[in-house]
Amino acid sequence: MERDLGLTPAQASRRLVNEAEAGTRAGRLRNALGDRFAGAWLRGATSQELFVATTDAADVPAIKAQGAKAAVVKRTLRDLRAAKRKLDAAATRVSTRDTPLWYVDIPANRVAVEARSKAAAAAFVKAARLDAKSVGVKVTAHRPRLLADLIGGDAYYIDGAARCSVGFSVTRGAQQGFASAGHCGRRGARTTGYNNAEQGTFQASTFPGKDMSWVAVNDQWTATANVRGAGGQNVQITGSVQALVGAAVCRSGSTTGWHCGRIEQHDTSVSYAEGRVDGLTRTTVCAEPGDSGGPFVAGAQAQGVTSGGTGDCRSGGTTFYQPINPLLSDFGLTLKTAAAAAAAPQDNTQAWTAGRVYEAGVVVTHAGARYQCLQSHQAQGAWAPTGTPALWQRV
Numbered sequence: 001m002e003r004d005l006g007l008t009p010a011q012a013s014r015r016l017v018n019e020a021e022a023g024t025r026a027g028r029l030r031n032a033l034g035d036r037f038a039g040a041w042l043r044g045a046t047s048q049e050l051f052v053a054t055t056d057a058a059d060v061p062a063i064k065a066q067g068a069k070a071a072v073v074k075r076t077l078r079d080l081r082a083a084k085r086k087l088d089a090a091a092t093r094v095s096t097r098d099t100p101l102w103y104v105d106i107p108a109n110r111v112a113v114e115a116r117s118k119a120a121a122a123a124f125v126k127a128a129r130l131d132a133k134s135v136g137v138k139v140t141a142h143r144p145r146l147l148a149d150l151i152g153g154d155a156y157y158i159d160g161a162a163r164c165s166v167g168f169s170v171t172r173g174a175q176q177g178f179a180s181a182g183h184c185g186r187r188g189a190r191t192t193g194y195n196n197a198e199q200g201t202f203q204a205s206t207f208p209g210k211d212m213s214w215v216a217v218n219d220q221w222t223a224t225a226n227v228r229g230a231g232g233q234n235v236q237i238t239g240s241v242q243a244l245v246g247a248a249v250c251r252s253g254s255t256t257g258w259h260c261g262r263i264e265q266h267d268t269s270v271s272y273a274e275g276r277v278d279g280l281t282r283t284t285v286c287a288e289p290g291d292s293g294g295p296f297v298a299g300a301q302a303q304g305v306t307s308g309g310t311g312d313c314r315s316g317g318t319t320f321y322q323p324i325n326p327l328l329s330d331f332g333l334t335l336k337t338a339a340a341a342a343a344a345p346q347d348n349t350q351a352w353t354a355g356r357v358y359e360a361g362v363v364v365t366h367a368g369a370r371y372q373c374l375q376s377h378q379a380q381g382a383w384a385p386t387g388t389p390a391l392w393q394r395v
Contacts, residue, residue: 006045007046015047018046018047022040026050026052026068029063032062033054033056035076036054036056036059037052038053038054039052039106039107040053040106050068051069051071052068053072053073053077053106054073055074055075060072075134077104077106080106080111083130084102084103086129086130087128089128090129098115098116098117099114099115100114100115102114102124108136110136112135112138113135114137114140115137115138116141117139121137121139122137150169150176150222152165152167152227152228152237152252152294153228153253153295154166154193154228155193155254156193156215157191157193158184158185158202159185159190160192162185164181164184164185164254164290164293165290165291165293167305167306168295168324168336170334171336172332175216176216176221177214177223179214179327179331180292180305181207181213181292181293181306181307182212182322183274184205185205185215187202187203188201191215198218199215199218199220200215200216201215201216202214203216203331204331207277208276208277210278210322211280212326212330214333224336225238225337227295227297235297237295237300237302238359240325240328242325246262247263247298249262249283249297249303250296251283251287251294252297253287253292254290255291256288256313259285259287261285261319263303264318266281266323267281268280270308277322279322280322281320281321281323283296283318283320283321284318286312286317287306287309288312293305299391300338302335304321304324304327305321305322306320306322307322308320350362351364367384367385369386369394370394371392371393371395
């Protein structure tokens with residue numbers, strides 16, 4: 001509330017109290033007014049003003065007695081909702097592409113339509129058999145859209161059948177999308193998201209030889225720098241620096257979630273039944289069907305997308321990933337990354353905090369000592385400086 005509503009902590013607290021209390025008063029008045037009730041609303045920085053509308057001026061004293069301000073209007077709330085239902089019914093018969101929003105506007109005591117043009121709004125209102133004078137119209141170029149984020153490790157479906165996992169969010173110019181495995185889909189295959197919403201189309205796919213692909217998504221999806229980590233907590237990706245053999249690496253997938261292990265070899269060739277793939281990295285991380293395409297991460301650095309392997313996450317196994325940097329290079333993509341923390345002042349004032357992204361060279365304090373970051377990463381609870389010498393050096 002301080003950020004978005006410009007309130008002080010005291011004002012925010014007062015607003016919450018006022019809103020809870022006002023809801024009780026409005027409910028009482030609604031019951032008292034019955035069919036004459038025409039809605040209630042709040043105004044003021046701390047919601048200090050409660051307005052209650054009625055169609056009968058004789059109700060004004062009763063409204064004021066409850067500490068509310070009265071508004072005498074023409075249409076009851078029941079009338080307004082009936083008009084809204086007519087718009088709902090019209091929407092089943094005519095296109096609403098140019099009239100994407102309609103609602104009951106209680107303070108204005110009318111139904112309203114937001115449209116791309118006055119003509120579109122007029123046609124929609126006419127189809128609903130409503131009096132045009134009783135409907136408010138707002139012309140706007142904006143159209144509501146579903147809001148869904150691309151997060152590495154989440155499921156996606158190919159042509160309504162196979163399932164794979166999102167790797168890393170990428171962009172190509174202004175186009176957003178995500179990287180995944182080539183064997184997940186051919187160019188032109190269509191995808192839906194974890195929520196079964198229309199998502200995108202494979203723009204390029206290489207398999208065998210390499211195991212890489214990328215999907216361009218529609219405007220319902222937003223590329224993020226996040227990968228689904230342990231316990232559903234997001235890990236933010238800050239780059240794609242290749243980790244050394246022997247380094248710890250973790251994988252996220254829609255079947256088995258978050259699992260970790262070690263990098264065993266880079267530049268590995270694997271002969272699958274479907275063909276040979278070169279340039280893979282071998283790990284001790286387990287995986288299962290459906291995890292394909294999901295992200296491998298070392299700290300906050302993207303490493304690659306899951307290709308294939310042996311074993312499972314009950315008995316253990318070996319998994320190979322397609323390195324991310326060749327994928328980005330081949331397809332001309334840019335990895336979506338989070339902004340790393342700015343270099344900290346060397347004055348012992350910045351305390352280490354789990355969840356923050358730290359850049360190599362940043363100095364923090366933890367447990368009464370000063371530490372300098374050795375590798376860029378997102379801090380997690382188990383990676384405190386005192387017990388993670390691979391990431392932090394005491395200074």
